[in-house]
Amino acid sequence: MPDVNSFRSILLRIAPGALAGLLAAFTALAAAELVAGLARPAAGPVTVVGGVVIDRTPAAVKDFAIRTFGENDKAVLQLGILAILALIAVGLGVLGLSHRRSGAAGVLLFGAVGAAAALSRPDSTGIGDALPSIVGAVAGALSLYVLAPKAGRVPARSGAGGQGDTGAWSRRGFLAAAGATAVAAASAGALGRFLTGRHGRGAVVSRDNLVLPKPSSAAPAVPACARLKVPGITSFTTPNRDFYRVDTALIVPQVDADTWRLRIHGKGVARPRTYTLDQLLARPLIERDITLTCVSNEVGGPYIGNARWLGAPLADLLREAGVRPPSKGGAADQLVARSVDGMTLGAPVEDAMDGRDAMLAVGMNGEPLPFDHGFPVRMLVPGLYGYVSACKWIEEIELTTFDAYDPYWVKRKWARRAPIKTQARIDTPKPFARPSAADAVTVAGVAWAQRRGITRVEVRIDDGPWQDADLATQNTVDTWRQWSYRWQAIPGGHTITVRATDGTGSVQTEERTRTIPDGASGWHSVFVTVP
Numbered sequence: 001m002p003d004v005n006s007f008r009s010i011l012l013r014i015a016p017g018a019l020a021g022l023l024a025a026f027t028a029l030a031a032a033e034l035v036a037g038l039a040r041p042a043a044g045p046v047t048v049v050g051g052v053v054i055d056r057t058p059a060a061v062k063d064f065a066i067r068t069f070g071e072n073d074k075a076v077l078q079l080g081i082l083a084i085l086a087l088i089a090v091g092l093g094v095l096g097l098s099h100r101r102s103g104a105a106g107v108l109l110f111g112a113v114g115a116a117a118a119l120s121r122p123d124s125t126g127i128g129d130a131l132p133s134i135v136g137a138v139a140g141a142l143s144l145y146v147l148a149p150k151a152g153r154v155p156a157r158s159g160a161g162g163q164g165d166t167g168a169w170s171r172r173g174f175l176a177a178a179g180a181t182a183v184a185a186a187s188a189g190a191l192g193r194f195l196t197g198r199h200g201r202g203a204v205v206s207r208d209n210l211v212l213p214k215p216s217s218a219a220p221a222v223p224a225c226a227r228l229k230v231p232g233i234t235s236f237t238t239p240n241r242d243f244y245r246v247d248t249a250l251i252v253p254q255v256d257a258d259t260w261r262l263r264i265h266g267k268g269v270a271r272p273r274t275y276t277l278d279q280l281l282a283r284p285l286i287e288r289d290i291t292l293t294c295v296s297n298e299v300g301g302p303y304i305g306n307a308r309w310l311g312a313p314l315a316d317l318l319r320e321a322g323v324r325p326p327s328k329g330g331a332a333d334q335l336v337a338r339s340v341d342g343m344t345l346g347a348p349v350e351d352a353m354d355g356r357d358a359m360l361a362v363g364m365n366g367e368p369l370p371f372d373h374g375f376p377v378r379m380l381v382p383g384l385y386g387y388v389s390a391c392k393w394i395e396e397i398e399l400t401t402f403d404a405y406d407p408y409w410v411k412r413k414w415a416r417r418a419p420i421k422t423q424a425r426i427d428t429p430k431p432f433a434r435p436s437a438a439d440a441v442t443v444a445g446v447a448w449a450q451r452r453g454i455t456r457v458e459v460r461i462d463d464g465p466w467q468d469a470d471l472a473t474q475n476t477v478d479t480w481r482q483w484s485y486r487w488q489a490i491p492g493g494h495t496i497t498v499r500a501t502d503g504t505g506s507v508q509t510e511e512r513t514r515t516i517p518d519g520a521s522g523w524h525s526v527f528v529t530v531p
Ligand SMILES: Nc1nc2c(c(=O)[nH]1)N[C@H]1C(S)=C(S)[C@@H](COP(=O)(O)O)O[C@H]1N2
Pocket: 243, 244, 245, 246, 247, 248, 249, 292, 293, 294, 295, 339, 340, 341, 343, 372, 373, 374, 385, 386, 387, 390, 391, 392, 393
């Protein structure tokens, strides 16, 4: 009968195997990290497997992950991968106690999975990308091969493990070998991390050295009355450090501005061209306030920001290449932007050339683009959700058709065309706040309908009539607009709802839709209790 004692003796017997397995996995990852650090950090096994998981994750799950973990979604993913790896490692280690070859072979198998993942990445630079996984797996398999049998022969306290004691290491011997492995692996890993950090040095230096030129067309001054002085309202300009970040990159690409190139080519491109950053910066630049929004933003959600961007007008570059918009007989109706990490985004050529301030941006709020936001160059097309327009770390623009090519998110069931929907958000009071009724409660927030502008915002308390909110001065049709409403609150629980009207006269729809395929719709409301 299994009693507590035999359970304990089983545990004691397998614990060294589990430890050997975990150490083997650690050794494998550390060795892989070292090779990746020497060769290409983006080819590290956790990064490439994470990339594959991100690319294969169904949109609904991805949506859930973004909703639940927000900008920590990638950290959660990597921790998840490591946790699964640890479980498998424990299993292989225990297997290795009795079958050292099988245990080691299992580790090699995982190396093969990592290698395959590395080679499948869109930014894979060739067979060398498999190296970190392969070297890591060999190191891990070796360490399991050496450690596991020794671990198995550790005499257990109960005496149950006595049979294989010939040539056994003492418990102290095993622990010493395990400790040495751990130290060696940790050193290799640390060195790998250090080398990885150095990879970005050139990029960091190139960013530090970049002096942004003055725009030849400065942004219109933001009217003083565009910024309301209401505590808790979203600031009109979003500081770079607070700007939301949405992308699939597990390692933020660190592109050296000195070697960066942008290639423009494809259907209907009479004069294909390649630009350096200096050539781009030597062009007349425009500076504009533009509000960028993510299609994954829920009603009332945080994935929206407004910045002052500096960049080269995209339409000029396209015209220089001989591109004509479809309305003028151009052959291509889709502009596919491709980034250094293989991401593809597709915008309508017509939108890029219809006179709006579509640009290849180099500056964000007075400084070079932060690495997180696309250094050295990203695309922006006012009025379109980020996933069809705002390519970060861009290196290629290919003119094609919507029929001929589906970019990354479209392959994953998001819409081909995605203009931003009219939305209003209540920033204050926060959901479930308890605002005092002593004074009037100020309800305030932002509303946006890029390209169309906001002409009216209305607030409704419970099922009461719609009341006009006070609007801040509109900056441009491409930026959000602040609004506020003085509410003579009476005690009790209340639902505050907001809706906006855009420059075409359309009232924001009440119909609630999910973010997929082309952006959430519906009215934002918050419930508050007035004591
Ligand atoms: N290379 C690359 N560019 C990208 C993405 C990406 O995953 N990779 N995500 C897009 C999406 S979905 C959005 S909403 C915006 C977000 O830009 P931000 O992170 O600077 O706010 O970038 C876009 N550009």
